[in-house]
Amino acid sequence: MKKRSKLLLSSAAALLFVGISNAYADEALPKVPPEPADNPTTAAKVELGKQLFFDPRLSIDGTVSCNSCHNVMSSGTDNRATSVGVDGQRGGRSAPTVWNAAFLTAQFWDGRAATLEDQAKGPPLNPIEMGMPSEKAVEERLSSIPGYVEQFKAVFGEEDAVTYDNMAKAIAAFERTLITHDSPYDLYVQGNKQAMSEQALRGKEVFEKSGCNSCHSGANFAGPTELPTGQGFYQHFPTYDSKHVKIYHLTEDKGRYEVTKAKDDMNKWRVPSLRNVALTAPYFHNGSVATLDEAVRVMAKTQLDKELSDQQVADTVVFLESLTGERPEISMPRLPDTTGSSLVGTVK
């Protein structure tokens, strides 16, 4: 019998995995994500949100838009270990994909935002991301763009509609359209048994028998989707000690502990979705792992204390590739103009 690695969390928590695992069942991604009662999706709001999502004027110097780090022309990420914000500043964590983020019950790696609306309010004011000095500064800038003023009024039906909250609502409404359907896995689950290859099905078995689906469960492979809004699904990462922990600096960032300062949250993370994971390299909160096969090896070892064979790893990777869905067509927005002067032209 091989030597077990040092368990980094309590056995009670480990047992919880098994309980969740039993509840696992194949599920296609729902067609439409949930939306909050106070922010119903409308076509005009989605269009406004799309413009805002692509608008670099949400950053102090006009160089960074939401799409800079969450590129919906590709993976919904920037495929960098960590992102680059204004003035060439580097972020501390890897940008999660925006695809299907609408199905998560908490946002950010550490779950510190309850909703897409809350999340969207973070980056513009983050000094190393978009660097705007205040909500008011964002509102003033948007208010000086006639095309935005008009749309905010029409969409929100208020006289003073250009507010930071409404900006976030519009962006969130756009993000709720960023859903990937009809992955080979979804087609398979819906009855097309040819949609997944034999190797993908072998990988699915490795994934399930190893216990990956203890945490990466549910239609979004990110844990239960029916949790109350704002209640994230968290796990310790790493759970078991191994050489990977040091090599990939897995414990340097304290994760959710940085938000709550609760001892039990040390190195806890919101379980990320595995949908489209084949597109979102590099991997983990710090982007330290370059390839999907190595990410599978690291997860098996640090979370399940299992050494997978090369064949098992290869099969699992092919299974994970079957979670890549069809990304919807998006028409390119036309950003509302200013004429005769620039809002970012004289910003240093």
Place this chain on the structure above:
Amino acid sequence: MKKRSKLLLSSAAALLFVGISNAYADEALPKVPPEPADNPTTAAKVELGKQLFFDPRLSIDGTVSCNSCHNVMSSGTDNRATSVGVDGQRGGRSAPTVWNAAFLTAQFWDGRAATLEDQAKGPPLNPIEMGMPSEKAVEERLSSIPGYVEQFKAVFGEEDAVTYDNMAKAIAAFERTLITHDSPYDLYVQGNKQAMSEQALRGKEVFEKSGCNSCHSGANFAGPTELPTGQGFYQHFPTYDSKHVKIYHLTEDKGRYEVTKAKDDMNKWRVPSLRNVALTAPYFHNGSVATLDEAVRVMAKTQLDKELSDQQVADTVVFLESLTGERPEISMPRLPDTTGSSLVGTVK
């Protein structure tokens, strides 16, 4: 009689202005720009070029695409004085708009590229723009993206189609679709006499009587469009000394002289198009002038030694606004994926 400012160029060159001025006639922008015999436009090439234009993987660290500085969701520029490249580095000149660049007979502010194809080969290798180390490095990166390999082969019909030259050809083909038509001015010239306001027509008169059209002539308001490819239309800027020269640092950058080292090219610049100029603030090669009205004042004084009244300036601005055309709808590209690893993920 008011005191004439010091003339900064020879009177022979000044007289040339008058000759050109006489040849001026109203012209709508042609529907299609010229294309080189060795790079015919095809739909598949335009689609490939669009993907490349939006692909940040043309930059060393995956943060800068052509569109970062030539944003076709808006003005075709970044509306900054100077652009930001990789690692937060600042460029030395203001990014010109890509809209209608296809009508220019030489590219870059100093005309150092003869064609759009030549121009497109500059920024990827510029260390302060996209920072790729060599043409070969770009080719290797593109060759590792299966979706590009396939498209390059189909578009160029060659076995080893993923070349730096072909990349530039595809981007240039896309750029030849970036034409703005049906500005109020174009509609007016084509017979719709209601298309321009009275104020715009007054501004047109100021523009013509002052001699702005000595240089900003032709359908593209950038000088003769029938010059041979590569032969730019250059003028000294500034021509007359004035307070503006110092305030806006107009002579610090030597312009075309930096390319040719010919004394006569000192502070010479390719005459930029005025189409969509209302959208492209801030102004001039160094982006030093924040507003269009001030740009009009500066040009009148430094190029024509004229002090325009506030009314004349306002009228001219309204005329220039009538040069803002309709930008065509562009469908959003889907950038070809890599799976399981990132090409920029581990780049520092």
